Amino acid sequence: MARVTLDTVNKIYPSRHGPVHAVQDLDITIEDGEFVAVLGPSGCGKTSTLRMIVGLETITGGTIRFDDRPVNELTPEQRNVAMAFETYALYPNFTIAENLGFPLEVRGVDRKAREAEVLRVARLLRIEDILGHKPAHLSGGQQQRVSLGRALIRDPAVFILDEVMSHLDAHLKLQMLFELKRIHQSMGKTMVYVTHDQMEALALADRVAVMSNARLQQFGTRDELYHAPANRFVADFIGEPPTNFFDAEVTETAGEIALAVPGTDLAFTTSPARVAALRNRGGKRAIVGIRPQNLFITPLDDAGSVTATVALNEYLGEQSILTFDDKGVSFRALAPPDADAKTGATVAVRYRPADVMVFDTDTEALVA
Amino acid sequence: MSVDQLPLPAAALDDAGRAAAGPYPDWFSKRRRGRSLIVNPLVPAVMVGLPVLVIIAIVIYPTVWMFYHAFHDTNMMSLFTRNWQAVGWDNFALVLSSDRFADSVLHLLRYLLFGACLQVLLGTALAQILYEVVQSNALRIVLLIVMVLPMMLPPSIVGVLWKFLLQADNGAFNHLLIKLGMLAPTDRIEWLDADLALWSLIIADVWQWTALPLLIVYSGRVSLPPAIYEAARVDGASRWLVLRRITLPMLKEIIAIAFIIRFMDAYKFVDKVYVMTAGGPAQRSELPVFIAFQKGIREFQVGEAAAYAIIIFVVAAILITLFLQYLKRVLKAQGIA
């Protein structure tokens, strides 16, 4: 069991085309027993971060601590971490059972106990029918579960799981997410889970660290990420479909601050707290962000709404995604499938001022 | 743009501006079509016929000749007078029942066991050390080159070299032992004499050929995926366990192939024997191939030499068949064939 602290951690890879700064000034504290997801687009430095925590990669700058002990110089074995690799890294000459049992074999667990454990983990991951096979003969999803199982069979201080569900079908993924959550709850071990799928991250994690371009963008609970994204990137990355953004002008009429989108009829008001923050900040321009989930179609002539023309109505079964077009500015809203919004119709769209997020035009940080 | 509108490469246009067949040199594009060399039907016949004749002359005819004389009492005299008698399987019986042959087979086994096996074992160990222990890439390359150098020398030269080194009276090897105090200054080790002769051959051969299995196993080790070694580190496996459970099992086919290659070479080992000991003393370092050579080329006991050759050939054919079957299984297991 361990609390994992990353203190201004940096990773710079030397390469033929010059140094690659893969992780930059990362500050994260993962509490003991916490389930943390690291979420970010491909190439943002997630795997590099994990490899430094595990001890497979030297730390270029900064300190990693397990509880209060710096582990920079310790081997993976001394750190006592279990890792499931993004590339599976299964032992090709072993059967699946041997692969799963290898961490126990290393620890001198006798054959009987080992087999029982292997069977337990295999059942959990639904791979008990392929225990006698060699890895080369398995599908990507099967290999991935074996790799996950080889980590879960251990009893380490920290579990490090690198994109362990990326090759599973949606149905299986849901089952595995559930199993993983249950394992975490019953073992109470610190888990770090890397993914670029926000659904996985939000479903599993107590807190999510969002990374982009080698930097931490925000580290918080799902609510914090959703309702108070630290910057435009997080607002864009979290939530599906992505947030609508508008370049807006800050206008003040009769003491009321509004955010008008130039060249259109669109104008938004925001919550009193944000209005105050906007006043504080000053400046003429801002970026308005509003999630498609927070836009509702209402009858025309409804006060506090904006009007827009439906350019596209995508029917997705439980919901429709409406794409509006207002004089060249397009944005999207979610609507019930029976909403009366044919392509070309003009409708009123309503929002709650509290859902209108405002970002600084230059820094793209949340104005709050 | 359609295909024939694509610009042609510059060389595709000859002097007259006509498109030639392709970017060929001038003389080729300008050769007269239809009136080239291939106009005479004799040309293909000669071009195929000559090599066939050569093969008949240097492979098929001698082989047939050998099989023929294996069943005759051909020797220098009868070869000269061209009157040899059929003797059935006598030559084979003679060879198989002779102590000389039996001894040479024992020598060969000893040579294979301690020569070829030692080379493969040493080569594997060195490859592992080179990969795991030596950290600097530059040093690795230098070491590889140094170890591979002996392989570039002709085996007969290596034989001469080691014959010098192992001279009893003023050879460098004895001198070194004396300097190191491992040998009394008045003592001599007769490296090329009596029981030691075969061992000296083995030493010289190991010196020359250990680098081959080393190279083969090293390249095999390099191609193992690094990720599984990271997984093993995270799993906490010791170096020894990793070597025993992962590296060696994954390299075993490659090691076997290195052994097969060394085995095939060792089987026809004759050059160093010839140069260093000439099979002696008293035939104590003879190998079957060397006897065949002695009998045939030196003593002109052609019938007996042919029997030797055929026995050697048959055993080789059986072994090669087994090896090929093993290879096929390996390749199949790895999904290559």
Ligand SMILES: Nc1ncnc2c1ncn2[C@@H]1O[C@H](COP(=O)(O)OP(=O)(O)OP(=O)(O)O)[C@@H](O)[C@H]1O
């Ligand atoms: N060994 C290396 N040498 C040089 N550059 C590297 C090395 N490993 C990673 N990088 C670079 O560091 C950056 C971050 O890589 P990393 O593997 O951490 O990304 P990631 O967030 O895990 O991406 P993905 O989601 O695709 O797995 C990338 O730009 C990558 O090219």
Ligand SMILES: [Mg+2]
């Ligand atoms: Mg990665």
